[in-house]
Amino acid sequence: MNTNNSPSAHVHRDDEAQKMGMWFFLFTELLLFGGLFLVYSIYRFKNPDAFAHGAKELNVVLGAINTIVLLTSSLTAALSITAIQKGQKKLALGLVLFTIFCALIFLVNKYFEWGHKFEIGIYPGSDLLRAIPRGEALFFVLYYFMTGLHAIHVIVGAIILGFMARYIQTGLINSDYYVLLENGALYWHLVDLIWIFLFPLLYLIH
Amino acid sequence: MEEHKSHIIDYLTQIKVWVALVIFTLITVATAEVDFAMLTVAVALTIASVKSILVLLYFMHLKFESRILNLFVIVVMLVFLAMIVFTFFDYIFRLSHGS
Amino acid sequence: MGENVQHLSFLQDNGGKKGILAWITTTDHKRIGLLYFYSLTVFFLMGVVLGILMRLELMNPGKDLVEPQTYNSLFTLHGVIMIFLFVIPGIPAVFGNIALPLLLGARDVAFPKLNLLSWYLYILGALMALSTLLFGNAPDTGWTFYAPYSVRTGTNVTMAVLAAFILGFSSILTGLNFIVTIHRMRAPGMTWFRMPLFSWALYATAWIQLLATPVVGITLLMIAVERMLGIGLFDPSLGGDPILYQHLFWIYSHPAVYIMILPGMGVISEMIPVFARRRIFGYKAIAYSSLAIAFIGYFVWGHHMFTSGMSGPARVIFSLLTFLVAVPSAIKVFNWVATLYGGSIDLKPPLLYALGFIFLFLIGGLTGLVNGALAADVHIHDTYFVVGHFHYVMFGGTGFAFFAALHYWFPKVYGKMYNVKHATRAFWVLFTGFNILYFPMLVVGMMGMPRRYYDYLPQFHIPNLISTFGSWIVVSGLIYMIVVLIQGYRKGTPAGKNPWGGLTLDWQTDSPPITENFVELPIVTEGPYEYK
Ligand code: HEM
Numbered sequence: 081m082n083t084n085n086s087p088s089a090h091v092h093r094d095d096e097a098q099k100m101g102m103w104f105f106l107f108t109e110l111l112l113f114g115g116l117f118l119v120y121s122i123y124r125f126k127n128p129d130a131f132a133h134g135a136k137e138l139n140v141v142l143g144a145i146n147t148i149v150l151l152t153s154s155l156t157a158a159l160s161i162t163a164i165q166k167g168q169k170k171l172a173l174g175l176v177l178f179t180i181f182c183a184l185i186f187l188v189n190k191y192f193e194w195g196h197k198f199e200i201g202i203y204p205g206s207d208l209l210r211a212i213p214r215g216e217a218l219f220f221v222l223y224y225f226m227t228g229l230h231a232i233h234v235i236v237g238a239i240i241l242g243f244m245a246r247y248i249q250t251g252l253i254n255s256d257y258y259v260l261l262e263n264g265a266l267y268w269h270l271v272d273l274i275w276i277f278l279f280p281l282l283y284l285i286h
Numbered sequence: 287m288e289e290h291k292s293h294i295i296d297y298l299t300q301i302k303v304w305v306a307l308v309i310f311t312l313i314t315v316a317t318a319e320v321d322f323a324m325l326t327v328a329v330a331l332t333i334a335s336v337k338s339i340l341v342l343l344y345f346m347h348l349k350f351e352s353r354i355l356n357l358f359v360i361v362v363m364l365v366f367l368a369m370i371v372f373t374f375f376d377y378i379f380r381l382s383h384g385s
Numbered sequence: 386m387g388e389n390v391q392h393l394s395f396l397q398d399n400g401g402k403k404g405i406l407a408w409i410t411t412t413d414h415k416r417i418g419l420l421y422f423y424s425l426t427v428f429f430l431m432g433v434v435l436g437i438l439m440r441l442e443l444m445n446p447g448k449d450l451v452e453p454q455t456y457n458s459l460f461t462l463h464g465v466i467m468i469f470l471f472v473i474p475g476i477p478a479v480f481g482n483i484a485l486p487l488l489l490g491a492r493d494v495a496f497p498k499l500n501l502l503s504w505y506l507y508i509l510g511a512l513m514a515l516s517t518l519l520f521g522n523a524p525d526t527g528w529t530f531y532a533p534y535s536v537r538t539g540t541n542v543t544m545a546v547l548a549a550f551i552l553g554f555s556s557i558l559t560g561l562n563f564i565v566t567i568h569r570m571r572a573p574g575m576t577w578f579r580m581p582l583f584s585w586a587l588y589a590t591a592w593i594q595l596l597a598t599p600v601v602g603i604t605l606l607m608i609a610v611e612r613m614l615g616i617g618l619f620d621p622s623l624g625g626d627p628i629l630y631q632h633l634f635w636i637y638s639h640p641a642v643y644i645m646i647l648p649g650m651g652v653i654s655e656m657i658p659v660f661a662r663r664r665i666f667g668y669k670a671i672a673y674s675s676l677a678i679a680f681i682g683y684f685v686w687g688h689h690m691f692t693s694g695m696s697g698p699a700r701v702i703f704s705l706l707t708f709l710v711a712v713p714s715a716i717k718v719f720n721w722v723a724t725l726y727g728g729s730i731d732l733k734p735p736l737l738y739a740l741g742f743i744f745l746f747l748i749g750g751l752t753g754l755v756n757g758a759l760a761a762d763v764h765i766h767d768t769y770f771v772v773g774h775f776h777y778v779m780f781g782g783t784g785f786a787f788f789a790a791l792h793y794w795f796p797k798v799y800g801k802m803y804n805v806k807h808a809t810r811a812f813w814v815l816f817t818g819f820n821i822l823y824f825p826m827l828v829v830g831m832m833g834m835p836r837r838y839y840d841y842l843p844q845f846h847i848p849n850l851i852s853t854f855g856s857w858i859v860v861s862g863l864i865y866m867i868v869v870l871i872q873g874y875r876k877g878t879p880a881g882k883n884p885w886g887g888l889t890l891d892w893q894t895d896s897p898p899i900t901e902n903f904v905e906l907p908i909v910t911e912g913p914y915e916y917k
Contacts, residue, residue: 097495097569103355104561107362108599114366115603115633119618121370122377122629140315147311155304158295158345165294204614214617214624221616225607262347269346276337279311280330284318354568365596365683372684372702373632379696 095259102263106270109233113274116226120281123218130215135285137202138223139193143283146189147275153182154272157241157265167255169248176245176261179268183238190231194224223282230274237268293350303344310337392904394800394897412497413900415798418482420504425471425479428511432466433860435459440822440856442839443849456839457525458540462518464528465545469552470511472783473641476648477594478507478559480790481587483798485563487891487898488581490572490907495565499558506555513548517541527837529638532619532630536611543612546605553598553605556644560594563587572890574909581889581913582671586651589675593640593647597683601637604630631693635686643682645779646746647675649786650717653739656793657721658914659887660736661728665914667720674713681710688757692766700759707757714750718743733885734808738789741816745781749774752827767837770830776823788815788866795870796880800896803873811865818858825852889913 124131160175201208202220209217244264247253253261314333318326343349348356395415399407408416439459442450451459482500486493494500517523521541526534530549535542567588571580607618608630617623619630658665665671687695687703695703721743730736752774756762765771796802825848830836834845841849883892894903 094495094569097565099351100355100568101496101499101561101565103358104564104595107358108557108561108595110362110599111366111596112599112603114369115600115636118370118373118633119607119629122373122626125374125377126626140318144311144315148308151304151307151311154341154345155300158300159297161347162295162297162300204610204616209616217617218624221618225610225616225618266346269341272345273338273341276341277331277334280314280318280334284314284330285327362596368684369600369636372687372699373629373636375702376628376632376687376695376699379698380694 093257095257098259099262099266102266106266109270110274113226113229116222116229117277117281120222120226123215123222124285127215127218130213131219132285134216134219134223135283137197137220138283139196140283142189142193143279146186147279149182149186149189150272150275153179153186154269156182157268161258161262161265164248164253164255164258164261169251169254172261173245173248176241176248180238180241180245183234183241186234187231190227194227226278226282230271230278233271233274237271240264240267293347295344295347295350300344303340307337307340392895392899392901394895395900396799396897398900400900410501412493412501414482414486414494414497414500415898417500417504418479418484419798421474421478421482421507424504424508424511425474428466428470428515430863431515432463432471433863435463435466437856437860439463440853443841444853445850446841446843446846448840451839453839454525457837458523460837461524461527461545462514465514465524465549467779468528468641469514469549470507472645472779473552473556474507474559475645475783475787476652476790477563477587477590477644478504479787480583480652480794481559481563481648484790484794484891485566485584485587486570487797487894487902488584488889488913489567489570490575490890490903490909491566491570492901492903492906494562495569496562500562503555503558503562506551506558510548510550510552510555513544513551517544517548520544529634530605530608531634532608532611532625532627533621535608536620543609546609550602550605550609553602556594557598560591560598563591564595567591572907572909578669578672579909579912580672582654582665582668582675583648583651585672586647586654586675589679590644590647590651593644593679593682597637597640597644600633601641604633604637628690628693628695631690632686635689639686639689640679640683642778643678645783647678649742649746649783650714651675652786652790652793653721653742654717655889656735656739656789657724658916659885660731660733660739661725662731662886662916663724663728663914664912664916665720666723667716668912668914670716671720674716677713678710681706681713685710685757688762691759691762704757704759708754711750711754711757718747732809733792734803734805734812735789735793735885737809737812738785738792741812742782742785742789745777745785745819749777749779749782752777765830767835768830769826769834769836772836773823773826773830776826781819781823788812791870793885794891795873796877796884797891797896797898799874799877800880801873801877802880802884803869803877807869807872808866811862811869814865815859815862818855818860818862821855822852822859823855825849825855888915 156175156179160172160179163169163172163175197203197220203209204221204224209220241264244253244261247260310333314330317329317333342359348359395413400411402410408420411417411420438450439456442448442456442459482494517540521544522539524530524538524540524542524545526538526540526542530542530546535546567580567584610616611618611620615623617625619625619627621627654665654671685703685706687699688707691700691704752770756765756771756774792803792808829845829848829852832845832848834841880896882894882896884896885892890903890907890909891898893907
């Protein structure tokens, strides 16, 4: 290896390292939500009935639809990697764009869900929340905090995927070099993973 | 360092996984209506765990990644669980003593 | 072979950029390490000034200098600066960055750009934290931000909390970078057990940074949101549980004390064999004990809450685990002493600081066991005993390890040697002053003086007077040390590649190293401390 001397020698490619870095980042994201799950489980343990009562206010159908939307988006994100590996550039691009589309559907649903809650006066700091039993108020506060933080991640994930789509177009991501797409997809799956737990914990406890 | 190319997972496998995930979602919604008393949470969380393992293994390709990465994922999960368990040591005893 | 390629040292090689730009846009790990070093030094000195002001106030009973409220802000900002801006980033961000790739025989860290980003986040967080000095009322909650006071006080807690959030993010990125670097970038032939022990310590630390920091991140975010929206997550009058805040806070902040101390221990393990000219005793035990400390340290947070109203069984469990964590720490100390035993010891400043570390950390660690014992802690909790304890650990431990690393790698980084005689004297001034400053705190704490008050009862006067006197000696020692180092930088004699006779890879390359670290990547064939 006599190329080692050139100043650019250290710009060598190590896809494995890139992916490892992404996984470690996902660990921190998991524990970020982990803190919230801990708070949730303690308060639920202290106020089981109030939590069950609060959960009745949530719309199970909307929640279930959003779950399936996210699962589907996760599938297409995963498929896009297979496509790019096989060199099917157009397909890969379409799949990524579809994933972003699912993200938008998810957010629109969320918008209606939250909007409805706001209308009936359930939002952090509202008079209604101050009046109802404390346990129930805690439930709604956590509901907003957890789905809110999750929604931020959906938005970030969609933006990242937007970049991925662009990179597939320009050919920066190709059948030879696709670790960026893999990492983008990993982030998107994390968003899905968290929702897999949020959905039963928030919507399905009566 | 020589790199082996990533494993390519075929389309069909992933679609099967997706079908399984959707079915589990429907099951979890359906069972929420049934009252298993104490077990309700356990059932919901078990289903969620199975779903997340599917996502991890297939969509996130963990099944085809190095052993060490798999180990890390398991350790992180255990650390998180332990965190919850240790906090509950406090709450379970505190509340059962009625303070 | 690239004979025509010039190998500039990293201090000269501006990569075609000019002046300050060549520094603040660099991705070279050594330059980033120095960026951290300079900024961290400034913050450390600010923290020292605040500490001195507190000691002045405490010189005599009654009000000497500042209003009670000002005093509350003083200890809060002193704590925030020292914890979040000095000891937590401290050794990893400065010496980890500078030395890790050199020790591993790599050209840089795995993600150089991310490395620069984490420095920017550090600066952003620091500016946010310090801005509370100028805008709004400076926070007065103590560095722990305990709820519910932190959600009710009218002072600028939101800003401080968000600053800590950002600083946490910076710390996570550094940790992530180091783990991947250690996994992927070791030189050919460098197996895990041929790695220098400092890298082992950084590895264990990085895992804690990765797995504990997010928890405090989300907690502090909850405090910020609670303050902005008036939701009642931790406020008992709104249904929240303040003890839950303490759990979450210490789930991070206890592991964080290992973020502070493990790299320090790594530095010491690096130096002892070099200056004793002996193979390190129990290499594997030291390496594994780093991991063990990181792991057990994750589960002892409850010992900060013995008096908070936690349940009895939980207190016993946490107390037991706390005693367990002392075992791997002690393993390290025994191994160091065993290495020194029978070695040909060369008492240079780095080793002096290392020995100072062992002595002070021993006091810090043993007083820590006193705190960890449930029954004793009920009496000394929130007294000056605790203040004395954590200064012994953080300042006497991490701080002295930081100075040890500074004196050890100074000739490597700048290529020049400071005046060893004066550096030795500066050490003795600092060491003496340190004990005069903090030992009385242990005593006066046993007598019952509570912490975080601007005033105290007359019977505590003498120890406080001595302590304040000690703070002046410490400052003189610090100034002395800084002057010696600056003189060394300006007029020092050329240090050569390997002034201390180390065998690790950092000493095989030029001082200062070239930008690429090594002309040709080294091939490793044996362990790092094979002294014959
Ligand atoms: C010349 C150096 C220093 C002096 C004179 C000094 C002095 C003090 C004093 C008097 C207090 C107690 C305030 C009170 O409870 O009323 C204090 C608190 C504290 N110090 Fe220092 N200190 C120094 C250096 C350091 C260093 C190097 C660190 C960390 C590495 C540190 C970390 C802390 C922390 C975390 C607190 C607790 C703040 C709180 O109660 O929230 N100090 N310091």
